[in-house]
Amino acid sequence: MTNKYDVVVIGAGWAGLAAAVRLTERGFKVSLFESAKQAGGRARAVSFDNHNVDNGQHLLIGAYTECLSLMQTVGINTSTSLKRLPLLLTVIDKKSSTLKLKAPALPAPLHLLYALFTAKGLKLKDRIAAINFGLYLKKNNYQLEQDISVETLFQRTGQTDILVRLLWEPLCLSTMNTPIKAASANVFMNVFKDAFTNKRKDADLLVPTVDLSNLFPNAAVKYIEDHGGKVYLKSRIENIEVDNNQVTSVTTKTDNTLQTFNTSKVIVATAPQNIKKLIADHSELNNINKNIEQFNYEPIVTVYLQYSKNTRLKQAMVGLSSTLSQWAFDRGIFCNQNGLISVVISCNGPHMAMDDDTLTQTVHDEIAMLFTTKPALTKSFVIREKRATFACTVNINDIRPKNETSIKGLFLAGDYTDTGYPATLEGAVRSGLAAAKHCI
Ligand SMILES: Cc1cc2nc3c(=O)[nH]c(=O)nc-3n(C[C@H](O)[C@H](O)[C@H](O)COP(=O)(O)OP(=O)(O)OC[C@H]3O[C@@H](n4cnc5c(N)ncnc54)[C@H](O)[C@@H]3O)c2cc1C
Known part of the structure; x- marks a missing residue:
């Protein structure tokens, strides 16, 4: 026919x-x-x-x-289908300090400047380095004639170890799914520009409620x-x-x-x-x-951990550092799946060689540091997307x-x-x- x-x-x-x-x-x-x-x-x-979960926890x-805009064209109510969280980043390092950064209701980029100057876990030298980073990007109009790695960009702009580990690297992994050693600085700067330099709301985190x-x-x-x-x-x-x-x-x-x-x-x-x-x-x-x-391609693994219904994280999304786990999302907070925590691990790493049981146990042990008492795991589910994204090199x-x-x-x-x-x-x-x- x-x-x-x-x-x-x-x-x-x-x-x-x-x-x-x-x-x-x-x-x-x-x-x-x-x-x-x-x-x-x-x-x-x-x-x-x-119940329905996702092939990988997504964040917009x-x-x-x-x-x-296209979601609205097809009739999706973006105010109810996405939970809008003003930029609030908490990244907890297993070995050292915690970074807590909260953007106030100020126009961009003042919201980011204020957030960096009031962030918990940063010293004066970290705050100055972060400001220098922003100034360098602006001076270069967010594009370098010769692309370099994100890691080289951090070195070139004097980013401190704490900033890289607790802020920039987690941001690079979650937006580009590529290790900083290999990731393209030009693409990173493009996303940075769109997220932080136009409207304050551009940096809001949007977590799907459906x-x-x-x-x-x-x-x-x-x-x-x-x-x-x-x-x-x-x-x-x-x-x-x-x-x-x-x-x-x-x-x-x-x-x-x-x-x-x-x-x-x-x-x-x-x-x-x-x-x-x-x-x-x-x-x-x-x-x-x-x-x-x-x-080349990079994987993303999502580990779903079901705990008792009253198990709650302090906020919808928390970053982890010096662990296999990178981001933990509390699906009870944003999509009524009480007690269900999704843990995201971007890029290749030792977790790809672990079987599902070992990986689940490791992740369950790691996220215990987010609770006062380690909750009991009732069920779990691992999804490995081996070619989740192209490597953004x-x-x-x-x-x-x-x-x-x-x-x-x-x-x-x-x-x-x-x-x-x-x-x-x-x-x-x-x-x-x-x-x-x-x-x-
Ligand atoms: C685990 C995971 C987590 C992610 N997290 C985020 C996130 O937090 N935020 C974010 O913005 N992005 C995230 N991404 C990336 C995002 O999901 C992808 O960039 C996006 O979905 C890619 O869409 P696409 O239409 O380009 O390709 P695809 O989704 O791959 O669509 C291609 C389609 O073509 C079909 N197809 C292939 N060959 C044929 C054929 N011959 N005939 C007919 N059909 C065919 C396939 O079945 C597929 O449905 C994530 C991705 C994964 C996997």
Whole structure:
């Protein structure tokens, strides 16, 4: 059977959904193909102990403006589906001091200056070093001609050990999922600029109060279908046909049945590692393939620990340092899953060699320092996303593909494309909107 669509989008992650929603909004007839049984890609709900959790605890920030605006387009109430927490960071070091930083209701960047000058756990030399960091970034307009590692940036600006360990490194790991030794300073500075230099609210932390599928993907699918589009789940695109350098159709496989869909416009919104098979036949795209082959990937592990319902952290999110555990979230505080703590570990490390039981026990022991009495663990669940994100390394922006390709009607979207952002929901959404704009 052959169908005709204005635009075919491949992949119903946040990038593909963003592209499909924007095109639908502009009156295009869109069909979206997703190989998995549900939409959402790397940001989706999974079930644990009869309730929904996420494939990885996610955190958004106020500067994710495109993400927030698109959620509203598909009918999500962002005030109730996200808990907005004015910047309040507590990072507890197992061996030494605790950092507590709270931004007051002052315009940016005064809120950050005030937060740094009043932060608990910092000495005068740390505060001065942090201010010098901000001044250096501003002087360089948040971009260096020659990209360097985040670690070199810290050295160049005289950041103290305490600042690096308790503030900058946790921020780098959580936003870029890349160790500071390898992470791109230019990407880090771009996120820093968006979060801290425009509006005070940009630095707010936004924690989902609903599972990730209900935060955007489910509503996006409904929006597309309610407006004349079609979303095909469990449908893998096997091939993109091109004639005379122009896209003509795609072939999909659903339940072992091949089907062709005619279209002159295709947006490929898969993760980078899945794109190779789709474009391998098209020698015009060899340069894209070559660049993607240079990408490395980093894992993210989330350990869910269920304690008795009255177990509570002092605040929704607490950082840990000198431990395997990096951030602990109290899901009782923001999504009514009382006693459920999610612990996030970004990047590779010794935890990847541990089996789930050993890792759970280690994390359970580590987060005991957040309570006066160690709570009893009743259930646990470990999710390892081995290729959670591309590694956002030095000079990565030089090899990230653009949204347009040299084949007419073929566009790319995905967090790995040239957004200037690390692999984040905002990066994914921005890439989808950019690809849709090219289509339009
Ligand atoms: C554990 C974890 C924690 C994270 N934490 C955060 C966070 O706190 N904040 C944040 O902003 N970001 C976070 N991220 C990153 C964020 O989730 C990703 O950047 C974003 O979801 C990527 O979206 P995408 O649409 O670009 O790609 P994907 O989500 O990978 O979507 C691609 C889709 O394409 C489908 N597909 C692949 N091949 C085909 C084919 N041939 N045919 C049809 N479909 C196909 C896949 O099944 C998938 O659904 C995290 C990611 C993970 C994994």
